[in-house]
Amino acid sequence: xxxxxxxxxxxxxxxxxxxxxxxxxxxxxxxxxxxxxxxxxxxxxxxxxxxxxxxxxxxxxxxxxxxxxxxxxxxxxxxxxxxxxxxxxxxxxxxxxxxxxxxxxxxxxxxxxxxxxxxxxxxxxxxxxxxxxxxxxxxxxxxxxxxxxxxxxxxxxxxxxxxxxxxxxxxxx
Amino acid sequence: xxxxxxxxxxxxxxxxxxxxxxxxxxxxxxxxxxxxxxxxxxxxxxxxxxxxxxxxxxxxxxxxxxxxxxxxxxxx
Numbered sequence: 001x002x003x004x005x006x007x008x009x010x011x012x013x014x015x016x017x018x019x020x021x022x023x024x025x026x027x028x029x030x031x032x033x034x035x036x037x038x039x040x041x042x043x044x045x046x047x048x049x050x051x052x053x054x055x056x057x058x059x060x061x062x063x064x065x066x067x068x069x070x071x072x073x074x075x076x077x078x079x080x081x082x083x084x085x086x087x088x089x090x091x092x093x094x095x096x097x098x099x100x101x102x103x104x105x106x107x108x109x110x111x112x113x114x115x116x117x118x119x120x121x122x123x124x125x126x127x128x129x130x131x132x133x134x135x136x137x138x139x140x141x142x143x144x145x146x147x148x149x150x151x152x153x154x155x156x157x158x159x160x161x162x163x164x165x166x167x168x169x170x171x172x173x
Numbered sequence: 174x175x176x177x178x179x180x181x182x183x184x185x186x187x188x189x190x191x192x193x194x195x196x197x198x199x200x201x202x203x204x205x206x207x208x209x210x211x212x213x214x215x216x217x218x219x220x221x222x223x224x225x226x227x228x229x230x231x232x233x234x235x236x237x238x239x240x241x242x243x244x245x246x247x248x249x
Contacts (some may be wrong), residue, residue, distance in 0.1 A: 107231045152238035154231060159215070167234075
């Protein structure tokens, strides 16, 4: 018990800490992480919250700032493109874009079939090179004797097995 | 810009009022269909089978075939 704890501790210090805090590992990982500050309001594209907490574009260029000033006047003066630009400043995706489905299901299905097929190949290899012989009770001679015995015993004579056998003519109906 | 106020309450009750009777009727129909397509024919088939069933004849046939352990075929 104590020795295994010492072993775990030794592994932690000697191996894992060295690996996890090595400069190269940290540097490689730092590039994939997008640090999101969850303590301030976030933008989201959700069907059930039509008005997110903050607009999509926070840092406006000079041109966008001018547009925002124009928005404060009468909206009839805005051209169609300006209205669209203002919309895209506040929202990333429109409802239609949010609802749009993707073709991902085709890739998923293709992957599923591919790996099912691959598993089939593995099972085939097993059948040939790993599995032993099938039990002797599945050989045709045994099955024949078995079937005759079932008919003699009148297995399921009303609707089932023996109902298909003609006992007068001694053959299948 | 004056739209009529939408219905805010009783939406589930309204839906249930419509769909619950239908659900009950479908359940009853399913039961009745099964009874008259599966259960009754099966009972009839068993009744017909056993009306003309000679158990002694069948027993002797089985005995001769040698499936019993308590009675061997009459030849042995």
